Amino acid sequence: MKSFFALPNDSTLKTLLVALLLCLVCSALISTAAVSLKPLQIANKDLDRKKNILEVTKLMQPGGDIAQLFKQIEPKIVNLATGEYVESIDPNQYDQRQAAKDPNQNLVIPPQRDLAKIKQRAKYATVYLVRQDNQIQYFVLPVHGYGLWSTLYGFLVLQGDANTVFGLQFYEHRETPGLGGEVDNPKWRKQWEGKLVYDPAGAPRIQLIKGSVGSNDPNKQFHVDGLSGATLTANGVTNMLQYWLGEDGFGPYLQKFKNKV
Numbered sequence: 001m002k003s004f005f006a007l008p009n010d011s012t013l014k015t016l017l018v019a020l021l022l023c024l025v026c027s028a029l030i031s032t033a034a035v036s037l038k039p040l041q042i043a044n045k046d047l048d049r050k051k052n053i054l055e056v057t058k059l060m061q062p063g064g065d066i067a068q069l070f071k072q073i074e075p076k077i078v079n080l081a082t083g084e085y086v087e088s089i090d091p092n093q094y095d096q097r098q099a100a101k102d103p104n105q106n107l108v109i110p111p112q113r114d115l116a117k118i119k120q121r122a123k124y125a126t127v128y129l130v131r132q133d134n135q136i137q138y139f140v141l142p143v144h145g146y147g148l149w150s151t152l153y154g155f156l157v158l159q160g161d162a163n164t165v166f167g168l169q170f171y172e173h174r175e176t177p178g179l180g181g182e183v184d185n186p187k188w189r190k191q192w193e194g195k196l197v198y199d200p201a202g203a204p205r206i207q208l209i210k211g212s213v214g215s216n217d218p219n220k221q222f223h224v225d226g227l228s229g230a231t232l233t234a235n236g237v238t239n240m241l242q243y244w245l246g247e248d249g250f251g252p253y254l255q256k257f258k259n260k261v
């Protein structure tokens with residue numbers, strides 16, 4: 001040690017050892033910060049998800065306590081293959097995005113059926129219900145699919161008839177601001193309200209079209225304005241909704257409610 005300090009400051013050995021020591025100290029600091037901040041990160045992500053669900057269901061109040069407001073929302077786990085609820089799993093502990101990566105909990109989607117271009121999905125999904133007078137008022141369905149640059153994650157809200165759109169909101173994507181990023185434009189999002197996702201035969205028909213929906217469009221109830229200069233993101237949104245509303249997505253689950261209203 002003594003001989004180390006005795007070395008001239010510009011010696012190669014001393015320079016290298018000091019640099020190495022600095023690296024070790026910095027990496028220890030970064031690792032400690034990453035590990036200790038992880039629970040906070042998870043809590044913030046959870047809060048953000050709840051905030052998005054409250055926003056898309058219009059239950060968010062400015063300055064409101066998110067945890068308190070979220071008590072109006074009932075999360076449920078759905079087995080997508082059967083459309084049945086899975087009561088054995090606690091929805092507050094279940095992480096659908098994590099499950100999609102776990103070979104024990106996921107399903108690999110054959111390429112010819114992979115409309116949303118997601119390759120795999122969790123077998124079970126979390127749906128969020130809003131009830132009024134014990135009747136389901138809204139179904140909040142998590143949806144995701146590939147746009148042009150990224151996978152878009154969001155929530156589609158259907159009214160109690162399991163067919164009429166109440167809203168669509170994305171909470172994560174990396175599409176270009178001003179192009180694909182216009183999926184976040186409130187004006188564009190507004191026109192989703194009242195659109196129908198299924199035709200009378202039960203097939204998913206909701207679709208973004210190129211350009212604007214004309215007042216004389218015979219299928220205007222299923223059509224939403226495209227995104228100018230961003231047809232690839234728009235197609236991604238159509239495809240993800242078609243997938244998640246179809247028989248490989250929430251189709252079997254929603255089917256159970258369609259004839260009840």
Ligand SMILES: Cc1cc2nc3c(=O)[nH]c(=O)nc-3n(C[C@H](O)[C@H](O)[C@H](O)COP(=O)(O)O)c2cc1C
Pocket residue numbers: 148149175176177179180181227228229230231232233234
């Ligand atoms: C830098 C850059 C970013 C772009 N970002 C997007 C995007 O986020 N989403 C998208 O659909 N198209 C994006 N485009 C345009 C696509 O390449 C493509 O031209 C467009 O989707 C075609 O849509 P249009 O027929 O409506 O013009 C981008 C193009 C460039 C040069």
